[in-house]
Amino acid sequence: MSIGRDVLSARVKSLSESATLEMTRLSRELKDKGIDVITLSIGEPDFDTPEPVKLAAKAAIDNNLTHYPPVPGFPELRKAITEKLLRDNNIAFKPSQIIVSTGAKQSISNAFFALIDEGDEVIIPAPFWVSYPEMVKMAGGTPVIIPSSVESDFKISAEQLEASITSRTKALIFSSPCNPSGSVFSKAELESFAEVIARHPRIFVISDEIYEYIRFEGEHQSISQFESVRDRVIIINGLSKGFAMTGWRVGYMAAAQVIADACNTIQGQYTSGSCTISQAAAITAINTNPAECADLKNMVEAFRERRDLLFNLLSEIKGVVPNKPEGAFYMFPDISYYFGKSDGNTQINNSYDLCLYLLDKAHVALVSGDAFGCDQCIRFSYATSTQLIVEAVKRVKLALEQLH
Ligand code: PMP
Ligand code: GLU
Numbered sequence: 001m002s003i004g005r006d007v008l009s010a011r012v013k014s015l016s017e018s019a020t021l022e023m024t025r026l027s028r029e030l031k032d033k034g035i036d037v038i039t040l041s042i043g044e045p046d047f048d049t050p051e052p053v054k055l056a057a058k059a060a061i062d063n064n065l066t067h068y069p070p071v072p073g074f075p076e077l078r079k080a081i082t083e084k085l086l087r088d089n090n091i092a093f094k095p096s097q098i099i100v101s102t103g104a105k106q107s108i109s110n111a112f113f114a115l116i117d118e119g120d121e122v123i124i125p126a127p128f129w130v131s132y133p134e135m136v137k138m139a140g141g142t143p144v145i146i147p148s149s150v151e152s153d154f155k156i157s158a159e160q161l162e163a164s165i166t167s168r169t170k171a172l173i174f175s176s177p178c179n180p181s182g183s184v185f186s187k188a189e190l191e192s193f194a195e196v197i198a199r200h201p202r203i204f205v206i207s208d209e210i211y212e213y214i215r216f217e218g219e220h221q222s223i224s225q226f227e228s229v230r231d232r233v234i235i236i237n238g239l240s241k242g243f244a245m246t247g248w249r250v251g252y253m254a255a256a257q258v259i260a261d262a263c264n265t266i267q268g269q270y271t272s273g274s275c276t277i278s279q280a281a282a283i284t285a286i287n288t289n290p291a292e293c294a295d296l297k298n299m300v301e302a303f304r305e306r307r308d309l310l311f312n313l314l315s316e317i318k319g320v321v322p323n324k325p326e327g328a329f330y331m332f333p334d335i336s337y338y339f340g341k342s343d344g345n346t347q348i349n350n351s352y353d354l355c356l357y358l359l360d361k362a363h364v365a366l367v368s369g370d371a372f373g374c375d376q377c378i379r380f381s382y383a384t385s386t387q388l389i390v391e392a393v394k395r396v397k398l399a400l401e402q403l404h
Contacts, residue, residue, distance in 0.1 A: 011138055019130050019371030023355065027365035038392040041365040043179060043330060043381045045244040047302075050288075050295040053243060053281045060280035069273035072264045073100025073252070077279050080286040081252055085235070087289065088212070089222050093254045099263045100282070102274045104210050104238035104251030108173070109135045110263035111206050111234050111253060116141035120170040125156040126373030127332060129179045129208070133373075141170065145373050150323050150334045154181035154374070158192035165200055172197065175208035177215060180372045180379040181332040182307075182325020187221045194226035204259075205233045210251070211328040213242035213290050216304045218326075231256055241328075242296060243285040248278040303329045306382040306389055313393040314380075317400060329383040332369065336376035341403040348403060351375050361402070362395035 005013060023041035030037045072078065078095035085091050101107040108131070116122065116139040124132050125146045133143035146156045146164050161172070172193070176185040185193075197203055205223055212220045224233040238251030253263060267273070290296050307324075310331055314322040319337030338348050343361070348354050351368035355378060358364050369377030382389055 011140075014137055015134055016371075018134075019367050023359070023365050023367050026359060030359070030363065035363055037359070037363045037365055038384075038388050038395070039365045040381050040384060040389075040392055041367050041379075043328075043383065044246040045241065045299060045329070045383050046385070047244040047295070047299050049243060049245050049248070049281075050285070050293070052288075053245065053285045056284040057248075057277050057281040060277045065276045065280055067276065069276045069279055071268040071273045072260070073098065073273060074276075074279050074283070077283050077286065080283050081254070084286050085254055088220070089224065089235075091222070091224055091230070091235075091254075094257075097257055097260045098252055098254050099260050099267065100250065100252045100274050100279060101263075101267060102251070102271055103240065103249045104208070104236050105131060106267070106271065107236050107238070107251045107253040107263075108132070108206065108208065109138070110266050111204075111236070111255070111259070112136055112139040112141065112171075113266050114259055114262040115139075115170050115204055117170075119168060121166060121168040123161065123164050123169060123172040124373070125161075125172075125174050127154055127178070127180050127369065127377065128173075128373050129175055130367075130371045132173050142168070144169070147373070149374070149376065150321055150332070153323060154178065154183045154332065155185065155189065158189075158196050161193055162196045165196070165203070169200065169203050171204045171206055173206040173208065175210065176221070177211035177325070177327025179211065179328055180330045180367070180369075180377075181323060182328040182330045183323070184215065184217075184326040185221065185223075187225075190221055190223045191226060194223055194229045197232065198226075198228035201232075203232065205229060206236060207233050208236045210236065210238050210241050212237060213296055214300055214303060214329060215327040216300070216307065216325075234259060239282055239285050242290070243288075244295075244299065245278075245281070245285065248275070248281060250274050250278045250282040303382070306384075306386055307331065309386055310380060310382045310389055310393065313390065317393075317397050319400070329381060331380045331382060332372075332374070332377045333380070334376045335369075335378050338400060338403050343402040343404075351378050354378060357403075358396055358399055362392075362399040364392045364395050 355368035
């Protein structure tokens with residue numbers, strides 16, 4: 001007798017597969033069949049982890065750093081993170097306020113579990129990273145989505161934020177630079193959000209700054225710089241993006257002591273500390289001043305070049321309206337012009353249809369905007385070579401030209 005999904009908990013039944021990982025899985029399946037798929041779906045740098053970081057990991061193994069780590073991270077790493085926060089963000093934290101986790105993904109879910117009671121609302125400006133609403137639901141909360149579009153550079157206003165607050169609102173979460181739009185909130189925009197949050201003392205801000213170092217204009221701005229809300233900002237960051245360390249699984253949060261202590265307890269029951277070898281490597285990465293890191297500068301320059309290339313190429317396609325991102329390595333063009341069109345066999349009604357059509361016809365894996373709360377759009381991750389970007393857009397253009 002086969003066991004069906006009815007055995008699963010209601011929470012798990014309502015959980016969607018991560019769309020970023022789903023599209024990457026589908027493209028891998030096609031590749032395994034020998035099909036030449038270009039994968040622009042997964043958001044990870046195509047660069048290698050810097051050499052000194054790898055050496056630190058090798059030394060950790062040789063020194064038998066292979067036993068259980070302290071749950072919140074090695075003291076040396078937590079201290080190094082406080083120094084990083086002072087150096088880059090001008091914010092003083094105590095090492096006890098830093099919790100190191102298995103990727104920023106776990107840091108975010110820890111924060112939700114620490115804050116959310118059944119029915120609490122979490123405000124999520126769209127477009128948002130796919131995992132935020134699912135994590136909120138798993139913690140028993142209700143995601144409250146604020147829409148935006150390419151016309152406003154995918155940014156919400158302080159008025160929209162204010163209007164979405166209710167007596168059940170417990171948190172606001174956003175990423176800046178943003179996954180999937182690459183948009184970056186300015187200091188003035190963040191200040192206007194801080195003014196709203198300051199008037200609502202129950203609300204915490206989860207500020208996902210994982211793309212901090214991947215910026216094409218100006219300095220990184222964090223909402224934690226504003227005194228009026230600082231105590232209620234939970235900073236999320238990690239090494240996956242800035243140091244091309246996606247597979248090492250190290251992220252962290254910096255938060256008020258009570259939140260950090262709660263996350264330490266949660267993590268102690270669920271996973272224990274992040275891998276010892278990765279933590280040893282992370283110390284070397286965190287101690288690296290981004291202003292003096294050639295690997296990082298070269299990577300960001302490469303992303304800027306690719307952004308410009310992709311923007312120019314997409315601008316030439318009829319019905320595709322790209323945004324010009326200031327950070328991260330994603331572009332999120334509006335493709336809704338193609339809704340209602342068909343190639344004679346496949347009718348395109350939404351971004352998911354278009355995404356599957358492009359995978360099938362163009363062999364290019366992208367991620368549909370609906371997963372990010374913005375069905376008019378589709379996400380291109382341009383963390384790949386210029387040659388593949390050119391080829392991918394050529395194929396996408398040809399496939400779109402079949403739709404009438
Ligand atoms: N936040 C955002 C906005 C992301 O794009 C990602 C994807 N890597 C994460 C958090 C999680 O990062 P990781 O778990 O690899 O540290
Ligand atoms: N954050 C990356 C992305 O958005 C990695 C995949 C994931 O964990 O969602 O593609």
